[in-house]
Structures are given as C-alpha cells and as structure tokens.
Amino acid sequence: MEAHIAEWLNLLVRWIHFIVGVAWIGASFYFNWLENHLDRKPPQKEGIDGNLWAVHGGGFYHLKKFTNGPDTLPPVLHWFKWEAYMTWVSGVTLLTIVYYYNAKAMMIDSSVMALSPATAIAIGIASMIISWFVYDLLCKSPLRHKPLMLGIIIFAYLAILAFALSHLLSPRAAYIHVGAAIGTIMAANVFFVIIPSQKELVKALTENRIPDPGYGVNGLLRSRHNNYLTLPVLFIMISNHFPSTYGSPYNWLVLIGLAAVAVLTRHYFNIRHINKAVWMLPTALFGFILIMFATMPPKQTALAQNDIISTAKIMPIVKQRCFGCHSSKPTQPGFSAPPAGLAYDKPGVLENNADKINTQVMQKIMPLGNLTQMTDDERNRINRWYRSLKQEAQ
Numbered sequence: 001m002e003a004h005i006a007e008w009l010n011l012l013v014r015w016i017h018f019i020v021g022v023a024w025i026g027a028s029f030y031f032n033w034l035e036n037h038l039d040r041k042p043p044q045k046e047g048i049d050g051n052l053w054a055v056h057g058g059g060f061y062h063l064k065k066f067t068n069g070p071d072t073l074p075p076v077l078h079w080f081k082w083e084a085y086m087t088w089v090s091g092v093t094l095l096t097i098v099y100y101y102n103a104k105a106m107m108i109d110s111s112v113m114a115l116s117p118a119t120a121i122a123i124g125i126a127s128m129i130i131s132w133f134v135y136d137l138l139c140k141s142p143l144r145h146k147p148l149m150l151g152i153i154i155f156a157y158l159a160i161l162a163f164a165l166s167h168l169l170s171p172r173a174a175y176i177h178v179g180a181a182i183g184t185i186m187a188a189n190v191f192f193v194i195i196p197s198q199k200e201l202v203k204a205l206t207e208n209r210i211p212d213p214g215y216g217v218n219g220l221l222r223s224r225h226n227n228y229l230t231l232p233v234l235f236i237m238i239s240n241h242f243p244s245t246y247g248s249p250y251n252w253l254v255l256i257g258l259a260a261v262a263v264l265t266r267h268y269f270n271i272r273h274i275n276k277a278v279w280m281l282p283t284a285l286f287g288f289i290l291i292m293f294a295t296m297p298p299k300q301t302a303l304a305q306n307d308i309i310s311t312a313k314i315m316p317i318v319k320q321r322c323f324g325c326h327s328s329k330p331t332q333p334g335f336s337a338p339p340a341g342l343a344y345d346k347p348g349v350l351e352n353n354a355d356k357i358n359t360q361v362m363q364k365i366m367p368l369g370n371l372t373q374m375t376d377d378e379r380n381r382i383n384r385w386y387r388s389l390k391q392e393a394q
C-alpha cells in the first residue's frame with residue numbers, strides 16, 4: 001500500500017517536473033532563438049533594436065525588441081520565472097521521493113563506498129548547496145571579466161564534482177546529483193540574479209531613469225551560463241536509461257565527455273547566425289562516437305562446451321538475488337510491483353531480457369544497491385549464461 005502510493009506520488013511529481021521543465025527550457029530556447037534571429041537591419045523604428053515576423057498556429061506574429069524599453073510600463077508584463085522555480089521544487093521533491101526515501105537501495109553502493117543512508121543524503125544535499133556558492137563566488141570574482149576563462153573554470157568545477165560524487169555515491173545517484181547541482185545553479189541564477197536584474201529594469205523605467213548597467217551585464221552572463229548548462233542537464237536527466245554511461249567504471253569521465261559534446265553543440269547553435277563554425281557539429285558528433293567506442297565492453301571469447309550454463313542453472317541465483325524485487329509479488333519492502341515491469345518468475349522473461357540483465361549485473365548496477373549481496377562469482381555465472389544464450393542463437 002505504502003509502496004503503491006509512493007509510486008503514484010513519483011508519477012505525479014515526475015510528470016509535473018517534466019511539464020514545467022519543458023516550459024522553462026522551451027521558453028529559454030525560444031527567447032534565445034528570438035534574440036539571435038531579430039532583423040536588426042536599418043531602418044528600424046525609433047527606439048527599436050530589431051523586429052521579427054513569425055507564423056505559428058494559424059496566425060501571424062510581429063515582435064519588436066526595444067533598445068531601452070517602452071516609454072511607459074505596459075499594464076500586463078509577462079515574466080517567465082515560475083517555470084524555473086517549479087522545475088527546481090518538483091525536481092528536489094522527486095529526488096526526495098526516489099532517492100532519499102529509499103537511500104539504502106538508491107544512493108549507496110558499498111563497492112564504491114559503504115556510507116550510511118544519512119551520510120549519503122547529506123552528501124547529496126551538500127553537493128547542491130556547495131555548488132551554488134562556488135559557482136556564485138566564481139561569477140562575482142574578477143574572472144567575470146573573462147567569460148571564456150570563467151566558463152572553463154565552471155566546467156572544471158562540475159567535472160571535479162562528477163569525479164567526487166562518483167567515488168562516494170551509487171553511480172545513478174552520482175549522476176543525478178551532478179544534474180541536481182547544475183539545476184540548482186540554473187534556478188538560483190533565475191531567482192537571485194536574472195529576475196532581480198529584470199526588476200531593476202522595470203523599476204528604472206517607472207522612475208524614469210537609466211537602469212544600473214551592472215544588473216543587465218550580470219543577468220546576461222548568468223542567462224548565458226543557463227543556456228550552456230541546459231543540454232548537459234537534459235542528458236543527465238535521461239541518463240538513467242543508459243547503463244553503459246553511468247555504469248561504466250569511468251562514469252564520471254563519460255559524463256564530462258558528453259557534457260563537453262553538449263556544450264559544443266549548444267555553442268554552434270548560439271553562434272551560427274554570426275559565424276558559421278561548421279567544424280563544431282561534426283566535432284561534437286565525433287566526440288560522441290569516440291565515447292561510444294571507449295565505453296564498449298571487451299569482446300568476449302567463445303565459451304567451451306562445458307562452460308555453457310542453462311537458464312535452469314541460474315534460476316537459484318536469480319531467485320535469491322533478484323526475486324525480492326523482480327517477481328510478480330515482490331517481497332522487498334518499498335516495492336509493490338516488479339520494477340521496470342521485469343518479473344523473472346514469469347516464463348521467458350529472463351531469456352528475453354538477457355542483454356539488459358547481463359549489462360546491469362556485470363556493471364554492478366543490479367541488484368539495486370546490492371541489497372541482496374550478489375557475489376562476483378554469481379555475476380560471472382550470469383555472464384556465462386548470457387553468452388551461452390548468444391552462442392546457442394548463432
């Protein structure tokens with residue numbers, strides 16, 4: 001009952017997180033695109049920086065960007081901030097439901113470090129708070145006058161965070177907390193810097209004075225950072241489906257590599273209207289393929305006839321180590337239905353999912369948090385069973 005409610009709560013919050021995240025990033029992409037596509041060719045009307053025509057959903061739109069702002073404040077002004085705040089709030093709620101509520105299974109991997117659940121949770125929360133303070137200090141330091149250098153140092157900080165977390169928490173918890181740290185930086189940027197700088201713009205307008213330029217410069221810097229951080233954070237949010245990324249022994253390096261690929265891709269789209277740096281996209285694709293090959297599992301030698309293992313032979317291992325969660329009626333507290341829909345007590349489910357099972361078991365992601373204490377010898381037997389199936393299929 002409790003597990004069932006937790007699952008539905010998870011569904012509700014995840015759904016909300018997804019929706020508001022789409023709204024936030026969608027708006028951010030749209031305004032970025034708008035800025036880059038404004039027609040700024042003279043002649044423009046007095047006080048207008050550029051304009052743009054668009055057709056969408058059965059109507060024509062004509063947008064204008066003001067050089068300094070309108071003469072009087074319009075009665076309705078849209079702000080675009082709740083998407084960001086709600087994405088963060090729903091994200092942290094989801095983190096709590098999925099990871100902190102079930103910390104023993106979800107956050108701890110004793111082969112990485114035997115932490116207590118409380119310590120693991122504390123590390124997770126600290127990673128978000130510390131990241132914001134480090135990032136914010138960097139942005140306020142003299143480095144802010146050297147945006148490229150600042151960008152590189154922020155990237156380096158996040159790389160160190162990925163390295164540290166992957167040596168403390170379970171692989172998936174490490175990944176998701178790098179994502180949560182980046183998400184925290186992005187939402188805090190909106191809350192502490194971008195929205196206040198917009199408030200200053202509006203205030204200056206109503207007081208009929210020139211806005212303090214410091215605000216605008218700062219807001220633009222943070223909003224640029226948010227723009228570059230979007231693609232890495234989106235990768236992390238879907239990474240859970242890709243065990244060869246977070247499950248790799250060098251998972252932190254995979255994360256850094258894919259983040260670099262994402263930043264380069266974003267950069268290409270940001271600058272292509274002024275500088276067609278065509279080498280960027282192929283380079284990003286090449287980096288992606290390089291990481292794909294670098295994470296390739298070693299080729300396995302053919303099994304000798306007497307090393308062949310049948311499904312019946314591994315059944316006792318699966319019963320002991322997996323059934324607690326992966327059976328029609330899970331007995332593990334916190335599980336009301338077989339996770340990922342995989343109930344190994346049903347005929348054919350093991351064989352049909354052999355690929356996934358082999359990956360999850362050999363990368364030590366399953367059994368979750370090794371709660372059921374599977375041994376290395378048992379893992380090797382699962383691998384031999386998998387290879388036996390492959391060999392038979394040939």
Ligand code: HEC
Nearest residue numbers: 105321322324325332339340356357360366367368371372
């Ligand atoms: C403590 C509970 C638990 C135990 C024990 C457990 N699993 Fe899982 N397993 C899960 C959960 C939870 C998921 C869903 C993870 C997700 O996708 O969020 C899962 C997902 C999977 C998946 C699907 C992964 C995917 O990407 O679709 C496979 C395969 C799997 N487990 C295999 C195993 C095998 C094999 C064992 C036994 C050696 C095992 N699990 C033991 C909890 C468990």
